[in-house]
């Protein structure tokens with residue numbers, strides 16, 4: 001038998017374990033069918049600003065009148081709730097899970113499921129993947145214009161699962177001006193391309209130069225994609241990670257920077 005799960009979508013004509021994978025993909029597709037667009041915010045490099053970007057883009061879309069969901073796909077090190085000052089929990093007895101709503105945005109994170117943020121979440125790949133499936137398959141996202149997914153660093157279980165299982169519009173690659181950020185951003189983008197996923201563009205974050213920096217140019221050229229915008233290193237953006245207000249809500253200049261990026265994304 002040469003046909004595999006990628007080429008044959010009829011569960012009756014493949015090995016039972018493949019059939020199961022196909023059925024689950026179908027079930028995920030059904031559960032997410034009322035979401036018009038799914039966008040991943042990604043870099044294999046830690047600390048480049050994926051969570052910061054995901055939140056500011058989600059809030060900018062929301063400010064422009066779109067219905068938005070925000071999924072924290074950093075399953076074992078969830079940070080999104082810290083940025084947003086969320087301490088409420090989701091009801092784990094209630095299946096399907098219901099995202100919490102903050103400022104009109106539907107938000108789901110493992111941090112809303114584990115009872116103590118001071119405890120480490122020590123889970124192997126299969127449990128991380130199972131948790132992701134629960135967010136895709138057993139969570140009531142309802143009607144959304146955009147689901148923004150904040151990916152974890154690395155190129156293993158979580159990014160791989162998202163790329164293999166979800167029907168994504170594409171990924172926004174975050175880079176910094178430094179060589180190490182750029183190299184890992186290229187690695188992330190090439191992973192997405194290898195799995196036949198689109199790259200929407202690159203955001204250069206925490207920039208200190210106003211002009212195009214050579215490492216940012218290298219990322220765009222290597223991935224054959226455009227620079228959506230530069231986000232400078234800014235105190236109001238940084239303070240979000242200490243629980244201050246979302247930068248695009250309290251700083252008009254920052255809102256305009258993200259707004260220009262979002263116009264390119266929705267365009």
Ligand SMILES: Nc1ncnc2c1ncn2[C@@H]1O[C@H](COP(=O)(O)OP(=O)(O)OP(=O)(O)O)[C@@H](O)[C@H]1O
Nearest residue numbers: 046047048049050051052206232233234237238241
């Ligand atoms: N443009 C910016 N200006 C100032 N500080 C920023 C900016 N972008 C991100 N930061 C800060 O950098 C730190 C890392 O950001 P963030 O957590 O968003 O990165 P990440 O890529 O999601 O990290 P991880 O890989 O751990 O998930 C945070 O303290 C954040 O406030």
Ligand SMILES: [Mg+2]
Nearest residue numbers: 050051074079
């Ligand atoms: Mg993060």
